Amino acid sequence: MPSVYVNLKSSSYSPLYSIQQHAAMKCERDLDVLWVDASHLEEDSSKENGISEEEADAFRREAWEKIKTADGVVVPGGFGNR
Numbered sequence: 533m534p535s536v537y538v539n540l541k542s543s544s545y546s547p548l549y550s551i552q553q554h555a556a557m558k559c560e561r562d563l564d565v566l567w568v569d570a571s572h573l574e575e576d577s578s579k580e581n582g583i584s585e586e587e588a589d590a591f592r593r594e595a596w597e598k599i600k601t602a603d604g605v606v607v608p609g610g611f612g613n614r
Contacts, residue, residue, distance in 0.1 A: 548608060566598045573599070 549565065556563035572595035576588070583591075599605060 545608060548606065552606065566602060568595045568598050 553563055572591040
């Protein structure tokens with residue numbers, strides 16, 4: 533689940549997570565949520581995150597790998613420039 537508030541997933545996204553859990557139970561499936569910091573998906577996130585370009589590239593590769601290997605992606609609504 534790409535999100536801006538990935539560090540607050542326990543409270544900010546608990547309703548979405550709960551819905552996904554209930555849907556998975558109804559379909560008799562396991563739920564494995566991979567949280568992705570949305571800023572790591574952007575091309576140049578080093579300045580925004582206060583990290584080196586090399587670190588930003590590593591985070592971006594990891595984030596995109598999670599997206600590419602997922603069976604589904606839930607993108608919560610948001611506000612602002614993203």
